[in-house]
Amino acid sequence: MMQRILLEEGKFIWRKTLCRKSVFHSSLNKPFPPNVLQSSVFATSCIICAKARSLRKNREYSEKKLTRYFVDYRQISFIGGRGGKGACSFHSEPRKEFGGPDGGNGGDGGSIIIKVDQQVKSLSLVASRYRGVDGEPGGSKNCTGRNGKTTYIRVPMGTVVKENGTQVSDLSRNGQEYVAAFGGLGGKGNRFFLSNETRAPLTATSGEPGQERILQLELRILAHAGMVGFPNAGKSSLLRAISEAKPAVAAYPFTTLNPHVGVVQYRDHEQVAVADIPGIIRGAHENRGLGLSFLRHIERCRFLLFVIDLSVENPFAQLEDLKFELEQYEKGLSNRPHAIVGNKIDLPNAPANLEVLRQNVSHRVIPVSALTGQNVEELMLHLRELYDGYIQMEDMAGRQTDRW
Numbered sequence: 001m002m003q004r005i006l007l008e009e010g011k012f013i014w015r016k017t018l019c020r021k022s023v024f025h026s027s028l029n030k031p032f033p034p035n036v037l038q039s040s041v042f043a044t045s046c047i048i049c050a051k052a053r054s055l056r057k058n059r060e061y062s063e064k065k066l067t068r069y070f071v072d073y074r075q076i077s078f079i080g081g082r083g084g085k086g087a088c089s090f091h092s093e094p095r096k097e098f099g100g101p102d103g104g105n106g107g108d109g110g111s112i113i114i115k116v117d118q119q120v121k122s123l124s125l126v127a128s129r130y131r132g133v134d135g136e137p138g139g140s141k142n143c144t145g146r147n148g149k150t151t152y153i154r155v156p157m158g159t160v161v162k163e164n165g166t167q168v169s170d171l172s173r174n175g176q177e178y179v180a181a182f183g184g185l186g187g188k189g190n191r192f193f194l195s196n197e198t199r200a201p202l203t204a205t206s207g208e209p210g211q212e213r214i215l216q217l218e219l220r221i222l223a224h225a226g227m228v229g230f231p232n233a234g235k236s237s238l239l240r241a242i243s244e245a246k247p248a249v250a251a252y253p254f255t256t257l258n259p260h261v262g263v264v265q266y267r268d269h270e271q272v273a274v275a276d277i278p279g280i281i282r283g284a285h286e287n288r289g290l291g292l293s294f295l296r297h298i299e300r301c302r303f304l305l306f307v308i309d310l311s312v313e314n315p316f317a318q319l320e321d322l323k324f325e326l327e328q329y330e331k332g333l334s335n336r337p338h339a340i341v342g343n344k345i346d347l348p349n350a351p352a353n354l355e356v357l358r359q360n361v362s363h364r365v366i367p368v369s370a371l372t373g374q375n376v377e378e379l380m381l382h383l384r385e386l387y388d389g390y391i392q393m394e395d396m397a398g399r400q401t402d403r404w
């Protein structure tokens with residue numbers, strides 16, 4: 001290893017290792033004699049040649065790319081594995097003329113199970129067709145065929161399974177399973193049909209086909225709070241301000257096309273998950289803008305944050321429209337515990353609009369600026385109050401709470 005060496009007061013004081021090029025006596029700038037090098041130089045890391053390594057950052061996907069990765073609906077056809085055929089055979093051995101039937105049963109077909117995995121975040125890797133593994137046929141010498149292996153399909157937490165539009169399962173806990181299709185039973189070998197009346201049965205049955213089903217999987221993300229607002233109200237900016245999430249922010253409407261979840265961290269290690277969903281406009285229930293289908297992602301939210309843009313005239317109308325659209329999607333959705341957040345308070349006409357809003361609503365309005373960070377702490381504290389209220393309610397009802 002090559003070193004750069006300093007000669008000071010007759011001692012060799014050496015610095016951190018340098019590159020492999022050559023060894024220099026620093027004062028003379030000449031290569032250092034190899035014997036001296038061997039006796040006095042220790043190995044350390046090279047500060048100059050060491051690559052500047054920064055911490056690995058999570059890759060940020062554009063909204064367009066995210067749409068490819070974030071899939072929240074799938075229709076899937078499931079066919080369970082077919083049972084194996086039963087065997088028809090007779091025992092054959094020297095000096096044993098009537099060995100009797102020894103055809104084994106076929107193995108059962110493999111089932112298909114939908115299983116929740118906390119690591120999976122979208123349905124993008126779920127295929128549109130699944131076929132279970134067939135059972136193996138039975139053999140002679142009473143050998144039973146091997147059962148088909150169970151096929152597991154990993155889905156995210158919060159997946160709802162529907163059949164013909166009717167909900168059949170709600171998979172909201174990690175590790176929860178739902179049998180999408182049972183495998184068929186294996187056939188019986190001729191040994192099974194041995195009886196006092198029939199000493200040499202020739203009957204063996206074939207395996208049953210697996211269950212066939214068409215199911216719809218719908219993902220409803222699990223978050224404690226859901227942010228609802230008009231496009232450009234600053235929902236994504238607010239999520240960036242209160243959490244580590246990095247949804248795209250831009251000055252044009254409908255920047256956010258997919259829901260984003262950010263986790264707000266508190267000092268006592270309590271975590272509140274907040275979901276940012278695409279903007280809603282007046283008439284969204286008639287499929288205007290991006291429609292209302294993404295509202296299923298806030299169906300499970302325990303409380304809502306109405307984000308109102310204070311820079312526009314009459315912010316109360318925004319709130320009314322948002323509540324109206326939520327009611328069109330699901331009755332009573334707008335009555336959930338909620339907070340009203342007035343964003344863009346840093347803009348000149350915002351304080352006047354805030355007063356107008358306050359006069360029209362009985363609920364507390366929290367003015368914030370996601371851009372400058374003004375009053376964001378108050379919002380976080382209020383969020384925590386809502387969260388604590390939810391935890392208290394669930395504890396009183398004896399239900400398990402969703403914790404992140």
Ligand SMILES: Nc1nc2c(ncn2[C@@H]2O[C@H](COP(=O)(O)OP(=O)(O)OP(=O)(O)O)[C@@H](O)[C@H]2O)c(=O)[nH]1
Nearest residue numbers: 232233234235236237250254255256279369370371
């Ligand atoms: N002055 C000011 N501008 C803000 C504030 N918050 C957001 N903005 C700006 O408003 C624009 C829209 O912000 P976004 O966070 O993308 O709004 P959004 O509600 O997520 O919009 P969509 O995703 O389209 O629904 C951006 O240009 C932001 O810089 C704020 O507090 N003050």
Ligand SMILES: [Mg+2]
Nearest residue numbers: 235236255256
């Ligand atoms: Mg957005």
